[in-house]
Each structure stands twice: as structure tokens, then as C-alpha cells.
Amino acid sequence: MRVRFDPEPDVCPTAAFAPEELTWPRVVRRAFSDPRVPHESTGVEGRGTEEVKTNDVSDRVNVGEVGFTVELGRPGVGVWFREIQEMAWELARAGVVFEKRNPITSLMSDPRNGTIREDIMNEKVLSAIIEIKVPVERTEEIVRLVHAVEKRLDTVVSLGVATRCDADGEERTVAPILERLGYKLERAKTNTGLGRITNTANAAHPGEVAAR
Amino acid sequence: MTNTLHRYGDADSFRDDYVVFAMCCRGRNDEGAVPKLRRFLEMALPFNPVNLGDARHGGALRASKSMNPASHWKRDVQPDFRTVIEGLNTLTTAAAVFDNRVAAEDFLKTVKAADLGLSVNISTSIDGADQCCHEADACRHSVGYSLGFEGRTAHLPNEDVLKLSTMCGHGMVSASFAKKMVDWVKEGRRTPAEAATYMTRFCSCGVFNPSRAKRILEEARTRQK
Numbered sequence: 001m002r003v004r005f006d007p008e009p010d011v012c013p014t015a016a017f018a019p020e021e022l023t024w025p026r027v028v029r030r031a032f033s034d035p036r037v038p039h040e041s042t043g044v045e046g047r048g049t050e051e052v053k054t055n056d057v058s059d060r061v062n063v064g065e066v067g068f069t070v071e072l073g074r075p076g077v078g079v080w081f082r083e084i085q086e087m088a089w090e091l092a093r094a095g096v097v098f099e100k101r102n103p104i105t106s107l108m109s110d111p112r113n114g115t116i117r118e119d120i121m122n123e124k125v126l127s128a129i130i131e132i133k134v135p136v137e138r139t140e141e142i143v144r145l146v147h148a149v150e151k152r153l154d155t156v157v158s159l160g161v162a163t164r165c166d167a168d169g170e171e172r173t174v175a176p177i178l179e180r181l182g183y184k185l186e187r188a189k190t191n192t193g194l195g196r197i198t199n200t201a202n203a204a205h206p207g208e209v210a211a212r
Numbered sequence: 213m214t215n216t217l218h219r220y221g222d223a224d225s226f227r228d229d230y231v232v233f234a235m236c237c238r239g240r241n242d243e244g245a246v247p248k249l250r251r252f253l254e255m256a257l258p259f260n261p262v263n264l265g266d267a268r269h270g271g272a273l274r275a276s277k278s279m280n281p282a283s284h285w286k287r288d289v290q291p292d293f294r295t296v297i298e299g300l301n302t303l304t305t306a307a308a309v310f311d312n313r314v315a316a317e318d319f320l321k322t323v324k325a326a327d328l329g330l331s332v333n334i335s336t337s338i339d340g341a342d343q344c345c346h347e348a349d350a351c352r353h354s355v356g357y358s359l360g361f362e363g364r365t366a367h368l369p370n371e372d373v374l375k376l377s378t379m380c381g382h383g384m385v386s387a388s389f390a391k392k393m394v395d396w397v398k399e400g401r402r403t404p405a406e407a408a409t410y411m412t413r414f415c416s417c418g419v420f421n422p423s424r425a426k427r428i429l430e431e432a433r434t435r436q437k
Contacts (some may be wrong), residue, residue: 004401007398010414011276011279012343032332033383035267035384035416051214053235054236054237055369056353057240057241057331058240067356069214069356074218074361075218075368075374075378075387077221126382129214142386143359150364153363154364154365155367156361156364156365158358158362158363160217160358160359162355162357164353165354169345169351170352171352174357175357180357182420183246183360184222185338186222186358186360187219187338188217188335188337188338188356188357189214189217189353189355189356189358190341190355190356191333191334192330192332192344192348192352193350194323194327194329194330194350195329195330195331195353196241199240200243202243
């Protein structure tokens, strides 16, 4: 039995917080920080990146390819768009192709050189993911590149690396590269391969994830 | 978003953390997917999940829209799985969280047998997921590794706080709030189970693991003594 009264910490006792209507460019902050609002700044449904979560039906990352999710600002530190820009420029200089259906890519005025629209450079968001795909031979090069750029940024980076397994369900290609680079692999998201195409006819935009 | 991938901790710290989630891909397997997602959640119930959630509506514990001071003593802290299942009414990600490997394995076996056609992923330690797939006779298709946190890591909080706050990949459990819960538990103002439920309510996808949070809070309290 608690005698001392502490207000329940998950609800403001005086209802002092209320969301404000935001306009461009500040609305970008909400789109990249609040998982419960639609991504109206980009037109991409939800906040999500698909990675390999539906790879068993989309073949987004094929055999011999590696998908990178370079998430800046996570966990909980936040990132300025000018810092995201620096990373995007360096990756573009390396000749990578940015994933089209990604909120950051959709904010690029020129995806070929990684240039993000100028009017949002002074916006800070909770986190944002740059998503690229490269041949497996470039894995080490990209990891080293990201590592070099992040030293110049005043934020944290969460790096995810996704790949296909062999026909027997083993992954023998990328893990050894990452371990050689000094990473101790602890956690992963594993696609169990239970998905299959069940639609009677493919829609106009296959591959678009139906989730947030 | 990679909302369950980058949880902080070593492989052993995920021994009570198995997030199994299902989703569909538009144009490929989204026709009739809503009842399948609901069925996926329903099938989890016999295996005693510690949380269920859909990414649009939230988890089995949600923030309250109205409370009175009596809530301080009489608040219902039981997870409401039925509301999650019945509330799933749109294409989204459905997730079931378990605190032991056997339950996750058995659930995966059941999901495989049901042959829903949805993409099903497990987010946990690499070995843990491998064993689940092996037991369920599911051949892993793809894997997404977390390489952890890099860059200006001096900005990050201590390990206990990081383990708690990173269980919501959307950042809805702030480091300051997690630290407050650790402090409250150490001061005896809340039990670890109570503090875990507060944090669970903030996760808008229902993937926060209150069982692991309780253990982390208990370890933080015990370490202090």
C-alpha cells in the first residue's frame, strides 16, 4: 500500500500538453519523430523502411546484395538534417543508389548526388534512416565509409545490415565480413520465409510495404 | 522502421525477449490480410505473450485518456489482449512478444502450420531466432543484423537506461523517463512490475517487453544493495 501520492507518471495530471498544428518545414520534425502520424511531408505511407521484413515475397534484397539502413540520431539523441545531408553526400560520392521508397530519399532534390532540399536543413528530428543497397563485395567499403563520416557528426548512428540466406537457411557471406571488421553480432531480425504471394493479381505498385 | 532491431544488450540479455511479428507487402499478399493478421495475434494467446500489438493502435497496455487520483491505488495493470486483437482493422504490423524461447518456438510452429502467407519475422538474438526457426522447421530467408550504436556515443545514457529505452525503437520511451523509473524502483516508490507497465504504455506498436523491463529494473535495484 502506497501512502505517499505520486501522480501516475504516464499521464500529465493537468493535461498541459497538446499537439500544435505545424507547417512546412517544421512539420518534417513530426513526420520523423512521431510514429502515430502519417508521413505527409513525403507521401510515403507510414514512417517505415521495408528492409528485409517482407523480402520473402518482395525480393527487395537479392542474392549477392546487401541492404544498409543507416539510422542517424537513434537512440534518442536526434539529428539535424544538415548532418543527414553530410552522410548522404558521402554515400552518393561512393556511387551507391538510394532506396526510392524511403522518406529521406523522397526529400532529396537530386537523389543522384544525395542532395536533400535546402529548406529543411535546420530541422532536427528524432531519427532518420538512409537506406541503400550494394553488391555484397562492397560491404566493408560502406561500413568503413559510414564509420568515417559519423566521426564528424555530433550524433549517434544505428547501423543495420541485411542480406539473403542461402537455400539451407544459413548466412555465410556477410556475417564473416562484419566479424572481421570487429563487430560482435548479437541481435538480428530474421525473416522466417513463411511469406508467399497470395494476391490473385499483382497491384500497380508491388513492393510497397503495407505497414508502419 | 527498424523498431525492434536495435535493442541494447548482449545476446544473453535477449534470453527473455522474442518479438515475433507478421506483415504483408502491398500488391503481393495484402488481399484479405487484415483477418489473417488478427488470426496471427489470436494464435499467440495460448503461448502466454507478455505483449501484443498492432503498429496503428498500440499494445496491450495503453496510455489512459482520463484518470482520477484513485488510479494511484486502483489502476488496472493487466494487459488487454482482446482489445488489441479486435482493434486491428487495417493493414499494419502485428506483433507478439514472448519472454521465453519455448513459447516463441511453439508459436512459430503454429503460425507455420496455419500457412497464412504473411511475412513473419523474429527479432531477438541471432542464435535465439536460429533455434526458433530450426524447431519450427522454417528455413530462414533473410536476416538483418544490428551493428549497434556508433558515433558520438557519449550522448547515450547508462546501460540500464539504454536497455529499457531502446525497447521502443520509435523512441517513445525516453531515456529520462526510463531513468526516472529506475530511480523510483531503487527508492521503493514503485515495484519493478509497476514501473515496467508505465513504460509499456508509451510504446505505440506494442513491442515493448515488460517482462524484460521488470528483470532489468530488478537487477538495477539488487545491484544497488
